[in-house]
Amino acid sequence: MAKKIILLVEDNPDDEMLTLRAFKKKKIEYDIIVAHDGAEALDFFSGKGIFEGRDVKQLPSIILLDLKLPKVDGLEVLKHLRANEATKLVPVIILTTSSEQQDILSSYNLGGNSFIRKPVDFDKFIYAVEQIGLYWLFLNEPPVSDSSTKG
Numbered sequence: 001m002a003k004k005i006i007l008l009v010e011d012n013p014d015d016e017m018l019t020l021r022a023f024k025k026k027k028i029e030y031d032i033i034v035a036h037d038g039a040e041a042l043d044f045f046s047g048k049g050i051f052e053g054r055d056v057k058q059l060p061s062i063i064l065l066d067l068k069l070p071k072v073d074g075l076e077v078l079k080h081l082r083a084n085e086a087t088k089l090v091p092v093i094i095l096t097t098s099s100e101q102q103d104i105l106s107s108y109n110l111g112g113n114s115f116i117r118k119p120v121d122f123d124k125f126i127y128a129v130e131q132i133g134l135y136w137l138f139l140n141e142p143p144v145s146d147s148s149t150k151g
Contacts, residue, residue, distance in 0.1 A: 005031045006137075007060040009041040009077065010095075011069050015118065015125075019064065019095075022129035028137060030061065038072025041065070042080060045087060059090050062136045065112075067096040067103055075106050082111035089143055091136055095129075 006023070010016045016034055023032060035041040041063075043049035047056040063081070067074035074094065081087040094107045094115045107115050116132065119125045 003031050005033055005058065005060045006133075007033050007035065007041070007044060007063045009035045009038070009063065009065045009069065009074065011036050011066060015066075018122070018125050019129050022126045023133055025126065026130045026133055028133045030137065033060070038069040038074060038077045040071075041069075041077045042072060045081070045084070056086075059087060061091075061142075062132075063090055063092045064095045064132070065092055067094060067098050067107070075103075075110060078107065078110045078112055091140065091142065093132055093136060095132070 006028075008016065008019055010019065016036075020032060020034075023030070033044065035044050040050060044051045044054070045056060047054045065074050065077060069077070074096065078092055078094075081090065081092060088111070091113045092111070094103075094112045095118055096103070096116075097118050098104075099117050104115050114132075114136075116128060119128055
């Protein structure tokens with residue numbers, strides 16, 4: 001059985017490090033794959049670019065998606081994910097510095113599952129990421145896809 005994965009779409013190296021540290025601290029034993037911009041996130045799902053040869057049938061358990069990304073912004077990534085039959089039910093948690101009401105509305109309107117503003121305080125950031133992991137990976141009951149019920 002393939003190891004479960006989390007896709008972190010984050011262009012800020014400090015936030016990436018903090019997120020990885022929080023998951024490690026809570027001993028959440030998933031492979032965490034990082035896409036550093038929106039184009040890399042889309043490449044992850046199509047098996048292109050740095051993700052060439054990846055088994056595109058293996059989807060992440062959750063996606064942590066920043067909105068303010070280079071190349072392709074987070075809302076465009078979310079729009080693409082929700083338009084794709086294979087990825088439309090994967091939980092997408094928006095984890096961003098934005099507190100703009102329009103970003104919140106757009107995120108939910110495009111099918112985001114949760115919108116969390118990144119805390120500026122180090123300890124609060126770690127706590128927020130830990131709580132995301134605990135809820136979305138252990139408490140939340142995701143739908144079973146057709147492909148996972150076959151075979």
